[in-house]
Amino acid sequence: MVLETDRLFLRHLTPDDDAFILELLNEPGFLRNIGDRKVRSLEDARRYVLDGPVASYAKQGFGLWWVGLKATAEPVGICGLIKRDVLEDPDIGYAFLERFSGRGYASEAGAAVLDYGRKTLGLGRIVAITKPDNDGSIRVLEKIGLRFEGMVTLPDHGGDSRYFVSDA
Numbered sequence: 001m002v003l004e005t006d007r008l009f010l011r012h013l014t015p016d017d018d019a020f021i022l023e024l025l026n027e028p029g030f031l032r033n034i035g036d037r038k039v040r041s042l043e044d045a046r047r048y049v050l051d052g053p054v055a056s057y058a059k060q061g062f063g064l065w066w067v068g069l070k071a072t073a074e075p076v077g078i079c080g081l082i083k084r085d086v087l088e089d090p091d092i093g094y095a096f097l098e099r100f101s102g103r104g105y106a107s108e109a110g111a112a113v114l115d116y117g118r119k120t121l122g123l124g125r126i127v128a129i130t131k132p133d134n135d136g137s138i139r140v141l142e143k144i145g146l147r148f149e150g151m152v153t154l155p156d157h158g159g160d161s162r163y164f165v166s167d168a
């Protein structure tokens with residue numbers, strides 16, 4: 001368990017989350033706005049969890065976490081912090097299953113992750129990147145208090161990205 005909010009709890013991802021990860025990473029919104037992680041089987045999903053989030057927990061002490069409903073324990077998305085080689089500061093990231101969209105879960109999890117990054121992890125600047133036209137994600141970032149700084153071009157990000165920052 002990493003943290004909880006009114007409706008959600010966040011915990012470490014494990015390879016047992018393979019079916020959920022396989023579904024999430026192949027949703028149209030994920031493929032369009034984040035990218036194709038080429039996860040096509042349960043085995044691919046387990047590899048993704050181990051090489052991505054689990055490796056990050058070990059190296060950084062944070063990563064993308066599993067987000068689920070307190071009421072039913074169902075997974076609804078992932079949200080957390082990522083340290084990329086191409087960015088100086090950790091960035092906040094999230095993706096939610098489309099059938100759970102529009103209920104405020106991204107904003108609720110995102111606000112809690114920012115607070116955790118500050119208070120528990122002691123991070124200073126936390127940033128975010130989005131595709132230029134990812135209106136949903138831009139709205140989430142603005143709601144949780146990040147501000148648009150400008151455009152950046154990162155390797156392997158398919159063109160320009162919007163760059164948002166939040167200072168402690």
Ligand SMILES: CC(C)(COP(=O)(O)OP(=O)(O)OC[C@H]1O[C@@H](n2cnc3c(N)ncnc32)[C@H](O)[C@@H]1OP(=O)(O)O)[C@@H](O)C(=O)NCCC(=O)NCCS
Pocket residue numbers: 029030033034094095096097100101102103104105106107108129130131134135136137139140143
């Ligand atoms: C973007 C995403 C995280 C939004 O999740 P969500 O749980 O639906 O977001 P919330 O319910 O917290 O919505 C927050 C605000 O954004 C708005 N919003 C959500 N999706 C939107 C969209 N597609 N277009 C415009 N506004 C949108 C909501 O109306 C809400 O605004 P309000 O509070 O002023 O009414 C979700 O659609 C998703 O996972 N998309 C695919 C992956 C992705 O793009 N991740 C981010 C990569 S940078």
